[in-house]
Structures are given as structure tokens and as C-alpha cells.
Amino acid sequence: MTAPILQIKGVTKRYGGLTANSDITFDVAPREILSVIGPNGAGKSTLFKQIAGFVTPTTGEVLFKGNRISGMPPHKVARLGVVRTFQETTIFKSMTVRENVIVAHHLRSKASLLGFFFGSGQARSDEEDFARSADDIIDFLGLQAIRNEMASNLPQGHLRALGMAIGLATHPDVILLDEPFAGMNHDETMRMVGLVRRLRDERGLTVLLVEHDMPAVMKISDRIVCINFGEKIAEGTPAEIQANPRVIEAYLGSEDAAIGM
Amino acid sequence: MTQSRLLGVGAFLLGVFVLVPAFIHLTGRWDFYYTLTSVALLSVSAAGVWLTFYIGRINIGQGAYALLGGYVSAILMTQGGVNFWLTLPLAGLFCAAVSVLIGVPILRLRGVYFAMVTLVLTEVARLTALALPITNGAKGITSIPLPGELSIFGLTLIPDFATLENPKLAFYLMAAALMVLTYLVLWRIVNSRLGHLCRSLQQNEELSASIGVNTAMLRVLAYAISSFFGGLAGAIFVAISQSIYPSSFVVSDSVNFMLYCFLGGLGYVFGPMLGTLLLYFGWDLLSVAREYQLLIYSGTMIALMLILPNGVLSLFDRKGGSK
Numbered sequence A: 001m002t003a004p005i006l007q008i009k010g011v012t013k014r015y016g017g018l019t020a021n022s023d024i025t026f027d028v029a030p031r032e033i034l035s036v037i038g039p040n041g042a043g044k045s046t047l048f049k050q051i052a053g054f055v056t057p058t059t060g061e062v063l064f065k066g067n068r069i070s071g072m073p074p075h076k077v078a079r080l081g082v083v084r085t086f087q088e089t090t091i092f093k094s095m096t097v098r099e100n101v102i103v104a105h106h107l108r109s110k111a112s113l114l115g116f117f118f119g120s121g122q123a124r125s126d127e128e129d130f131a132r133s134a135d136d137i138i139d140f141l142g143l144q145a146i147r148n149e150m151a152s153n154l155p156q157g158h159l160r161a162l163g164m165a166i167g168l169a170t171h172p173d174v175i176l177l178d179e180p181f182a183g184m185n186h187d188e189t190m191r192m193v194g195l196v197r198r199l200r201d202e203r204g205l206t207v208l209l210v211e212h213d214m215p216a217v218m219k220i221s222d223r224i225v226c227i228n229f230g231e232k233i234a235e236g237t238p239a240e241i242q243a244n245p246r247v248i249e250a251y252l253g254s255e256d257a258a259i260g261m
Numbered sequence B: 001m002t003q004s005r006l007l008g009v010g011a012f013l014l015g016v017f018v019l020v021p022a023f024i025h026l027t028g029r030w031d032f033y034y035t036l037t038s039v040a041l042l043s044v045s046a047a048g049v050w051l052t053f054y055i056g057r058i059n060i061g062q063g064a065y066a067l068l069g070g071y072v073s074a075i076l077m078t079q080g081g082v083n084f085w086l087t088l089p090l091a092g093l094f095c096a097a098v099s100v101l102i103g104v105p106i107l108r109l110r111g112v113y114f115a116m117v118t119l120v121l122t123e124v125a126r127l128t129a130l131a132l133p134i135t136n137g138a139k140g141i142t143s144i145p146l147p148g149e150l151s152i153f154g155l156t157l158i159p160d161f162a163t164l165e166n167p168k169l170a171f172y173l174m175a176a177a178l179m180v181l182t183y184l185v186l187w188r189i190v191n192s193r194l195g196h197l198c199r200s201l202q203q204n205e206e207l208s209a210s211i212g213v214n215t216a217m218l219r220v221l222a223y224a225i226s227s228f229f230g231g232l233a234g235a236i237f238v239a240i241s242q243s244i245y246p247s248s249f250v251v252s253d254s255v256n257f258m259l260y261c262f263l264g265g266l267g268y269v270f271g272p273m274l275g276t277l278l279l280y281f282g283w284d285l286l287s288v289a290r291e292y293q294l295l296i297y298s299g300t301m302i303a304l305m306l307i308l309p310n311g312v313l314s315l316f317d318r319k320g321g322s323k
Ligand SMILES: Nc1ncnc2c1ncn2[C@@H]1O[C@H](COP(=O)(O)OP(=O)(O)OP(=O)(O)O)[C@@H](O)[C@H]1O
Pocket: A015, A018, A020, A038, A039, A040, A041, A042, A043, A044, A045, A046, A047, A087
């Protein structure tokens, strides 16, 4: 077995009296697609926030390639190669789709602050590279037609895809997608499922995702972790999870899980 | 740069450096020099406020840095015998350094909380100037010498202002040159990756952090540049009036800097410059209305903000969002 790229070790997050995550432990292998499922308020987004540096665990730690990343600020975690997309639509509203993706290439820029200011050769060639790479990402996600649209004018499905494009622009090793298929119809979802697979197959990304759309989760995941009331209650392949009585009782049998779509 | 833009810049420079002085000489309205010098300097200060707006922070504390810069320059000149031209960058840098210390804690605040704290800053600066021995309390610092000679390797770049026949013109040219430089810097910042990052910060700080931007540092940097401009403007004001008091810059000045930006347009680099010009002249013109001056002025401001929420410059912006 290869060394895990990401290790979640006993992560616990308390908000006052509320325990959002309780002693969660699991590993993620490189190039794995792993889904985190569970009812509303189970603590899935909280877990993602702790991995990406937005929230510091009360106890426990997150290791990336063996090094501790929990507690680091988000920009440092992103620099190392772990980036998250947001559950709430999160984009730069007053920029076009293309500007959004270009600006998100910041981590790739090699120019200094003064280089930016004086428009040094490095800064200019960086910007050209970013524009090219942004167009690649836009094409990959099938957003060509709306390249120059203002982000604020986009429908929900496109916003989700743009959020993913922004994440991809940082060229991460690990991408955390928080409900990437929310607001998409069945066809759009299946197209995105295919794209996420290709991210892994063609670009070697490791993908963690939170989703309520069960058919999509079962189709896309190598493994699934199920959380309930902040605790991990199961971990396994889609078939194992579907047959797990605790998961069925806590989640799959409930209305939160969108099963038939 | 496109040809039309180059033409515009050329016309602007011609107007500022040739036409305005020519007009004043022909009409004999020497008082215009003082007015226009003030507009130029205020617009330098407002440029800083605009930059803090650009990272999504409402800055109502620029008066504090203008006051601080003024005192730094005045103290260095009167007590240290330092040449004015050297005190100018020192005043700016001192303000930038102080703003880093203040900015690190307060820039975490957003919206109205940040605005409130900065509003208090101006008052804190005034009270500090009143209390400290080095600023000479309420008596302030007076009889500050005019700017001396600036020479490099024996070559006189700028003559001693005291020997000039027309120091008003000299001050005007100096303020105008500083204004042009300031807006050049601002324009470069906005149109470089630095500006794009500032915009990303303004639009969504969390997302900005998640794409790897050191948001805390970028905020402090923008605030430091802003305060640098404030300090520069303050130092020159002091050189013109040859005196400084704790009340030289007060809360209403800070508020005005912010209003200049609002009126001109927060989305346009040259917004604060136009806003300063319009508001400064507007206020003067309204003096014919006597006791109704403030009423008409405020009423017009409110109306303008309602009709043109994106500033006066949005009138000329057909595309929307262009710089
Ligand atoms: N900053 C916070 N302060 C206090 N409580 C919080 C905070 N963030 C999350 N919580 C609480 O932690 C619990 C887990 O929230 P979280 O957002 O992780 O749930 P989730 O599994 O992502 O749910 P959903 O499927 O609805 O997105 C919830 O009860 C939530 O109210």
C-alpha cells in the first residue's frame, strides 16, 4: 500500500458546547476519490475547513505528505497543494469568468511585488502563462461559452463549475469539493462526475468531496467516509457503505440523502 | 497604452502644468493657486483612502496620517535642521511604519467596525499631539522654514523657496507633480497583479485566502501605501502654512477624504482626484448661499450618491467597470 497523501488524525472541533467533529480519523491515498457523506449538520464542512486551514482543530491534526498542515493559515495550505471549494457559492462576483480563473493562478506567479508594480518581464510572461492555463481549465470544464460573462450573472450550475475552476487554477495536489453538484440537474451532474474522474486520471489529483447526491457519490467514489453527529460511523467502498446498517439508519434512510434523482 | 489614452494624459498634463498657470497669470486670480494646491494635496491623501476602499475597507482615518506626517516633517525641520525635501519621504515612511503597527490588529475588522476604529484614530492623533511635549501641545509648531534648496552633486534641482519671487506657483507645481506621481503609482498598482489581488480581497476574502493570497499581508501593504500618501500630503500642507497644530487635520477632514472617493467613484483610479476637485470647488461656490451652504452641500451629496452610486465617473463609463 502506498503512503497516504492526507491523514486525518483524531480531529476534534468544539464550538462552545457543540462538538462539530469528534475524534475523526482516516487516511486518503494519492489519486483517490473519497467522499464524505452524512446528514445536514453532521460536521462535513467543518472537517474540510480544518483540512484547508480555515478552522484550527481543537485537538488532533491533519498531515499532508507526512507534514502537519492543521493550524496553518489557508494561503500556506494552498501553497503546499491543498485547496478547497466552498459550499456556499464563492467566486469573485465583479470579475468575468476568465478573470476569476486568471487571478486564481496567484500561487504560480514567480514575480516579486516590485516586479508586479513595474511590469517586469517575469510578471508579464507569468500573466501570459496564467491566461493560457486559465483558458485550458475553462475549456476542460466546458465553460468556453461564458468565458467573458460577469460571474454575478451566472446560474447556479455554472457557479459551481467556476468555483471548481478557481480551485484548479492553484494547481493543487488535493482538491476538496464541498457539494460540487448542488444546483445541477442530472445531466450536468453526470458530466461533472466524468470531469472529476478525469482530474484524477489525467492530472493525478486526489479528490475529497462532500455530496448529498447519492447516485453521484456511489458512482464517483473509490471510498466513502460517513459522519453522523460529528463522529465517523463508517468507512469503506460504495458497496460496503450502502450495505452498512448504521449508515442506512443515520443517513441513507433519511430525507437528507438525495437518493433517487 | 492606447493612443486616445496617451492623448488624454498629455492633455491633462498640459492643463495642469501650462494652462492653469497661464490662466492665473492672465486673470490675476492668484488665490486660485492656493485652492488648486490644496485640491492637489487633498487628492493625494484621498488616493490613499481610495486604495483602502479597493481592498474592501472603509478608511475614515486618513486625517491621522496627514497630521502625523505633518508633525514628522515639522519636527525634523525645526528641531533636527533636516532639509524639507528629505523630511518628505521620511514623513511618508514614518506614517507607513506606524500604519503597519496599527493595521495589523485593526485590519482584521471588517465593514463598519473597521470604519469606526479608523474614525477614532484621527481623534487619537489630535489628542496625542495635544499631550506630547515634542509636538508642543496646543501651541503647535510655528515659523517652520520654507522648503530649502534641493541639489544633487552641487546641481540645483529645486531652488530655495525663500528666494523665489513666486512661492505660490512653486508650491502649486510641487503639489501638482506629487499628485501626478501619486496617481501614476495608483494606476500601476491597480492595473498590475497587485491590483487584481486587491480586487479579489475586496470581493471575497476567504476565497482570496484559499487561492493562496496572504490576505493579512496584502491588507497591511495597501494600508501602508495609503498612509504613506496621507503623510506626504500632510507634510506639504505644513510646509505651505509654515505651521502645524493638533487641529490642523480633524475628523471632518478624514470624513472628507472618504467622501471625495465616494463621489468620484470607488471603481475608478481617478475618482478621488475628480471627487476632490468637485467637492472642494463645490463647497467654495456654495458660499454664496451663506447659511444654507452646508444644507445644500449635504443635500447634493446625498442626491448624487443616490443617483450615481458608483460615482461621477460612472457617467462616462459606457462599458462598466473599465479603468
Ligand atoms: N463557526 C461555527 N460556530 C459555531 N457552530 C458552528 C460553526 N460552524 C459550524 N458549526 C456547527 O457545527 C455543526 C456542523 O456544521 P457543518 O457545516 O460542518 O455541517 P455539514 O455536515 O457541512 O452540514 P450540511 O450538509 O448542511 O452542509 C453544525 O451544527 C453547525 O451549526
